[in-house]
Amino acid sequence: MSNSPADSPSLEDAPILHVDLDAFFASVEILDDPSLRGRPVCVGGAAERGVIASASYEARRHGVTSAMPSVVARRLCPDLIILPGRFDRYEEYSHRFHSVVNDLTPEYEPLGLDEVFADLRSLRRLGVRPLEAAWELRRRIQGELVLECGVGLGRNKLFAKLASKQSKPHVVDHVLVPGTGVVWVSRGLEDQWMAELPVRALWGVGPATAKKLHQLGLRWVRDLVKVDENTLSRHLGSAMAATLVAYARGDDERMVVTNRELKSLGHDQTFGVSLTSLDEVLDHCRHHAGVVARALRAQGRVARTLSVVLRFDDLESLSRSQTLPFGVDDESALTAVAQALVRSVNLSRPVRLLGLYASSFLERADNQVQLSFDVAVQGDDRLEAISRSRDHQVSSASLRDALDDIRRRYGENSVGVASDLASQGLRIERQRGSHAFGPEGPS
DNA sequence: TCTGGGGTCCTAGGACCC
DNA sequence: TCTGGGGTCCTAGGACCC
Secondary structure (H helix, E strand, O other), rough: EOHHHHHOOOOOOEEEEEEEEEEEEHHHHHHHHHHHOOOEEEEEOOOOOOOEEEEEEHHHHOOOOOOOOOHHHHHHHHOOOEEEOOOOHHHHHHHHHHHHHHHOOOOEEEEEEOOOEHHHHHHHHOOHHHHHHHHHEEEEEEEOOOOOOOEEEEHHHHHHHHHHHHHEEEEEEEEEEEEOOOEEEOOOHHHHHHHOOOOOOOOOHHHHHHHHHHHHHOOEEEHHHOEEEHHHHHHHHHHHHHHHHHHOOOOOOOOOOOOOOOOEEEEEEEEEEEOOOOOHHHHHHHHHHHHHHHHHHHHEEEEEEEEEEEEOOOEEEEEEEEEEEEEOOOHHHHHHHHHHHHHEEEEOOOEEEEEEEEEEEEEHHHHHHHHHHHHHHHOHHHHHHHHHHHHHHHHHHHHHHHHHHHHHHOOHHHHHOOOOHHHHOOOOOOHHOOOHHHHHHOO
């Protein structure tokens, strides 16, 4: 490992850069309220079921880490300040962060709000070397955002990410060890460095996979180099096995993808007190539907697939989903489908979490075509309907079909209910629109 | 110590079509 | 009449990332 100018890597040696902002949410809170500086600050849920999303280094000195239950964090650090989180504010900072990276190169890929991969090969004609770019980026983030960060350089995403982690400050025996800022793993040291990492350090190895690997006697990355991929495949599946063996050898073909398409969006909530009645759950469906519908419209998308997730007090989860023949983005349609899906579940246990997710997106414009087609095959009366109404009304007719489908799949339990809900949703629509039809249609 | 909320990807089985 | 195999879509669950 090196970051001395003497062996400054070329773009061929280190084409990929990874930047990671230090303790991002907590650092933004401290910037906005300097009286917090030097104190153990976290962002996360303060309530009984909360977890820590981001911890300042002062909090980390006490052993507090992100993803830790807040109850545990407070036990480790009784003076801990847990702030609720202001995600709009973090997004502002994130945009500024991205715009600084964009000044370096437009070939970058964000991961969450506080990390970015960049492909530096576009800098070739400018004669910029990777270490120069890394230090300059870091200097600008410190100067313009007043945030600290770690930068890693490598020949692929795998090494760049491992290197940036290495570059950051860390806590040893409650003492903060400063980071080096920028790290590059030189070619000659790659193998040795990888060999000494625990399997858990690899991208894609979480608690469950680490446990399986340990049971197979595989604790270190060097163990994975020697393993038979077919054997591994039987325990982890073929994709995971192939990926891990490649990573262990330092091979990572993942590209820096600049314009990733959003594939799903949703909203979930863990309740401070679990819900025990169906009515409560149905009420929250309406709320979730509003949140998701607004997010869809903000994205200019409509979703064909809606999924409901329930988690019970025993932490068991269950999901139900339905794909419609057309896309939806309005609260009433989302509510009707979400409620029908919830009704299809046997709610014998208290509900700890409710989630609603939308996927299988269509562009709004494509959806119009789909709806017209839908109408065209249904007969003349429907055709007349569309000539007099907005496309929403068309989807209402098809929505009833979709709710009927849920009823068919899950039994009579959701029968009458589903259509009631559909009409409820449509009635709301009728108040809003000037010439939308009622649930019975234009007959 | 007992687990949030935003997402991504993979697997496996069933239905359906050719 | 009973059958194969490939491709695609849908559903449900699991694991992972930040």
